[in-house]
Amino acid sequence: MEEKILEVKGLSKKYKDFKLQDINFALDKGYIMGLIGRNGAGKTTLMNCILGKLHYETGSILLENGVEQFHENTGKEDLGFIVEPGPFFPGETLEENGKMLGAFYKNWDSDYFVSLLKRFELNRDKLYYDLSKGMKTKFQLAFALAHRPKLLILDEPTGGLDPVFRREFLSMIQSEVRDTMMSVIISTHLTTDLDKVADYIMMLDKGTQLFYMDKEEMLDSFPVLSGDVEKLPLLDKDKCGRVRRKGNYFSTMLKSPEYLKEHPEFKTEFQVERTSIEEIMYYLSAGEM
Amino acid sequence: MIQILLSNTSNLAIYEQIIAQIKDAIIKKDALPDEPLPSIRALAQDLQISVITTKRAYEELEKEGLVYSKPGKGFYVSKSKTEMLKEKRIQTLETQMIELIRQCKNAELSKEDMMSMLDVLYDE
Numbered sequence: 001m002e003e004k005i006l007e008v009k010g011l012s013k014k015y016k017d018f019k020l021q022d023i024n025f026a027l028d029k030g031y032i033m034g035l036i037g038r039n040g041a042g043k044t045t046l047m048n049c050i051l052g053k054l055h056y057e058t059g060s061i062l063l064e065n066g067v068e069q070f071h072e073n074t075g076k077e078d079l080g081f082i083v084e085p086g087p088f089f090p091g092e093t094l095e096e097n098g099k100m101l102g103a104f105y106k107n108w109d110s111d112y113f114v115s116l117l118k119r120f121e122l123n124r125d126k127l128y129y130d131l132s133k134g135m136k137t138k139f140q141l142a143f144a145l146a147h148r149p150k151l152l153i154l155d156e157p158t159g160g161l162d163p164v165f166r167r168e169f170l171s172m173i174q175s176e177v178r179d180t181m182m183s184v185i186i187s188t189h190l191t192t193d194l195d196k197v198a199d200y201i202m203m204l205d206k207g208t209q210l211f212y213m214d215k216e217e218m219l220d221s222f223p224v225l226s227g228d229v230e231k232l233p234l235l236d237k238d239k240c241g242r243v244r245r246k247g248n249y250f251s252t253m254l255k256s257p258e259y260l261k262e263h264p265e266f267k268t269e270f271q272v273e274r275t276s277i278e279e280i281m282y283y284l285s286a287g288e289m
Numbered sequence: 290m291i292q293i294l295l296s297n298t299s300n301l302a303i304y305e306q307i308i309a310q311i312k313d314a315i316i317k318k319d320a321l322p323d324e325p326l327p328s329i330r331a332l333a334q335d336l337q338i339s340v341i342t343t344k345r346a347y348e349e350l351e352k353e354g355l356v357y358s359k360p361g362k363g364f365y366v367s368k369s370k371t372e373m374l375k376e377k378r379i380q381t382l383e384t385q386m387i388e389l390i391r392q393c394k395n396a397e398l399s400k401e402d403m404m405s406m407l408d409v410l411y412d413e
Contacts, residue, residue, distance in 0.1 A: 030330075031340065171337055178330045199341035216304060216345040274302055 002028040004064070005151050005183045006050070011059035013045055018207060020045050023059070025202060025212040027183050029150070032173070034198035034215075035187040036277060038285050041204040043187040047083070047155050050185070052076055064150060077105050080149030080182075082140040082157045090129035094139055097128055098146065105147035113146035133160030141169070145176060154186040158193055166190070170197050191277040201277060205285055215277075222280045223260055226251035227270040234269060241283035253283035291320050291327065295336055303338055307346035315355060315366060316375055322368040326356060329363075 004026050011023040020042040027033050035043045048054040050061055060068055064078065088097045094117060102108035117124050120138040122131075131139060137157055144152055152173070158166045173184060174197055188194060194201065194215075201218050203210040213221065225235070229250050232243070241253040253275075254260055266272065291314045295306055314320040326347065327335070333343040347364050350356045355374065356364045393403050 167337075171334075174334055174337065178334050196337055197339050199339045214341045215339055216341055219302070 002030075004062075005029045006064075006185075007062040007066075008050070009060050009062070011046075011049060011056055011061060013049055013054060013056040018042070018045075020049075020056075020204075020207045021209075023209050025200075025209075027151075027185070027200065029183055030177060030181040031199040032177060032184045032186065032197050033200040033202065034191075034194035034277070035185060035202050035204065036189075036191060036194065036281050037204035037210075038281075040206075042207045043204055044083075044155055045207075046204070047081075047153050047185065047187065050151075051079060051081055051083070051153055077107065077147070078150040079153065080144030080147060080151070081153040081155070082137060082144060083153070083155045086136065086140050088128045088139075088143075091127060093125050093127055094122060094131075095124040097139075098124075098143060101143065102147060107148040109146050109148060112148075113142060116142035116145060134162065134165060137161060137169075138165075141172070148180065148182075150182050152182055152184045154184065154188075156188055157186065158188060158190055166193065173197070191281060194277050198277075203281065203284065210284055218280065219274050219276075221257045222253050222255070222275070222284070223257065224251055224253050224273045224275045224279060224283070225266060225270040226273070231269055234266075242285070244283075253280065255284070293332070293336060295338070303336075304342050304346040304349070307332075307336075307343065308349055311346070311350060312355065312374060315371055316378055320366050322366050322371060324366050325362075326364040326366070 005028065007026040008023055011020070013020040018040070023046060025033075035046065037043055045054065049056050062068060087101065089100065092100070095114075098110065098113045102110060102113065114124065117139075120142055122135060122139055122142065128136075128139070137160055141157070154173075158169060161169060170193055173186075176182060177184060186194070186198070198215055200212065200214050202212040211218065211221075222241075225240075226249065229245065229248050232250055235252070236259070239255055239259045241255060243250055243252045260266055260272070291311060293307055293310045295303060299306055301309065311320065311326070320326070326332075329343045329347060330340055333340045336343075347356065347358075351358060351364070354370045355367055357367050358364045390403070398406075
């Protein structure tokens with residue numbers, strides 16, 4: 001039986017001009033969840049709620065064994081994160097940062113920390129302030145992994161990284177997941193990263209949860225249809241996402257696979273394709289370009 | 290040993306590529322009955338793809354009866370279905386060959402022309 005590491009139920013968080021509404025999902029141990037959505041969709045807000053950095057009005061966030069995140073500090077030791085800005089001391093060396101902040105975690109493994117710094121080619125005597133963006137990400141990852149988290153939360157981690165390190169970074173996360181069965185939540189605009197490693201995908205749009213499902217199920221669920229513009233009236237507009245036109249040709253995405261099942265003729269009238277996370281995000285995001 | 294190579298330019302989804310290549314391995318007897326497949330997590334790691342994708346591939350193969358799973362242990366190649374898979378493959382090849390013959394006739398190639406072409410190409 002799979003064991004849950006996180007369960008979020010009916011979570012809502014209000015700001016003056018933004019509302020994260022009724023978020024529901026559960027994540028099992030040893031899986032990677034991708035969080036997608038346009039800027040301002042609520043990804044960072046959701047992550048900060050899970051990390052206990054933000055208070056939320058309604059709903060609950062349950063960590064391992066059903067411990068409520070809000071009331072319990074013990075659960076926080078099991079959370080690792082890469083967020084901007086990190087909690088580190090700019091004027092201290094990497095080694096000192098590790099020593100001082102690692103002390104807050106009961107599972108802190110300083111040998112592992114030092115070996116990770118070496119592996120990431122980071123000089124432990126360097127000041128945190130002097131690190132480039134990519135080096136900061138590497139350092140944050142080293143710090144996060146060194147306290148052996150059960151759940152790792154990564155907010156746009158690969159943004160400042162070159163393609164070579166990005167690939168290494170993902171592979172490192174994957175092997176860590178395999179070895180320790182930790183779980184990961186990762187938000188990113190670089191959806192090809194998620195095409196590779198994510199097991200579950202949640203899409204947020206303007207503070208609401210459009211879907212949460214396993215990636216293969218998601219790719220099956222949102223087929224792209226394309227064809228001649230003349231055939232567009234065959235489709236029910238409400239059951240389709242954004243429509244893209246190019247000359248006499250259009251493409252759109254069905255919002256559910258059931259619609260396709262109800263209309264087997266679509267398969268002959270249109271070209272039906274299984275696409276990618278990026279395409280799904282494009283067609284389902286609400287509003288203006 | 291099963292060797293799986295993924296292509297980014299294939300028309301097949303990643304899980305479909307895995308299924309196709311495991312079928313190939315079974316037909317070519319690179320994977321013998323009752324032999325274990327790589328574990329879901331090991332294969333995902335090797336191919337740098339998600340666990341859920343590998344799982345999907347194995348589950349589809351299990352549905353088709355080509356592999357079976359032992360709880361807590363992993364997936365193994367089934368005995369009985371290997372022959373059936375080969376027959377199916379031969380059927381597909383036959384249809385492809387019929388199409389090829391049709392095209393050769395269209396190009397006004399004789400049976401002898403085709404045979405000599407086959408002779409040369411087969412040993413390459």
